[in-house]
Amino acid sequence: MVEQFIFIAMLAVGIGLFVGRIRKIRRNIFLGRPQTINDRKAERWKTMARVALGQSKMVVRPLAGFFHILIYVGFVLINIEVLEILLDGITGSHRIFAPFLGGFYVVAIGFFEVLALLVMLACIVFLVRRLAGIPARLSSNQVKGWAHTDAMLILGIELVLMSALLLMNAAEGAMPNASVAPFLVSGFICPWLSGLSEPTLHLIERTAWWFHAAGILAFLNYLPFSKHFHIALAFPNVWYSKLEPKGKFFNHEAVKKEVELMMNPAADPYAAPTEGAEPIKFGAKDVVDLSWKQLLDAYSCTECGRCSSECPAHQTGKLLSPRKIMMDTRDRLEEVGRNIDTHGVGHSDGKSLLGDFITEEELWACTTCNACTQACPVNIDPLSIIMDLRRELVLEQSKAPGSLTAMFNNVENNGAPWPFSPADRGNWRNGSTT
């Protein structure tokens, strides 16, 4: 009974903290501009099934994709055993599913143990890969420091949790009067424990059980602070992803409205703005100027670097890295969220995404080729953020590289990007060079 009480209290605290963090992430995401995305629902479900559930973009790099799928499938299915642990903890029972499943129970747990072993194998492969810095995208400067520690921590935690699961089953299987037969994988550990007394085996089993249960709750609460939260966010992020051809740019509503007013001869150019209307803003200077979907993108980034490894600007040594764009957006959004927690809504720290996190040089290095959006395994669109930050530079701050400014002036004065007036544009037919 005491054990039950402690378990329920631990569960309540663990879930309470988790829900609190999720609420903050949700609040942060919806600091972004409203954007309505609810069209072509059938296509969205199909895309989510293919890209998020089926991991179709992960297997483009087959080896990493294979091991990632092992971890993913193992992680999802082993949660069935975790469900049993939770129910045992709440009800004070032991292996609550065993009486219902009979002989199939041993088969099911054996299957989960095989999965646990495969997850451990994949974690070791990824740990070695990270330590060896292979491929290069995993050892670049952007993923040094906390990003590296985070990746190593999560792999280590998974290894420890899987080991606790196997040890728990092995200790029980090694007991002379075990209620269940030794399982498929942990059965191989049983002989090593067979010399121990029953109370010692019981202590090992209980310790591993509690360690596993507490570890899962700790893991649950660590996830939303880690890039590994993509386990959950990949699904909505893919569902809401852009279905139009990648090269299609959206008309900026504010720009469209302005142009429509300019083209409408009946419109009053000096009309006062409607009372209470939001001031029109072109582009994005800070995270709150981006849409909620762009902010969801930032929280969904796995920091895998596939986008940067495909980016022609990044490959040729330019400052731009689409992965950094996403990491910076998330870091800035977290900072804005912390400011709200401390000082309330409306407080300004005088910083912004553009300038303090992302520089103009990075933005103008982008060729808008969309290789990053194509490569991203969770359909993130770094280019849309780059374009909105550029719009801020051009439309709000009148800042653009010299070559673009010349082109803009030509479009304004000559109706074309060339430095010729419309009247002179055909002069080349007469042999003229001007």
Ligand code: SF4
């Ligand atoms: S669209 Fe820009 S950021 Fe993305 S891959 Fe191309 S150059 Fe790089």
Ligand code: SF4
């Ligand atoms: S944007 Fe996509 S491809 Fe790039 S690091 Fe994030 S998850 Fe990986």
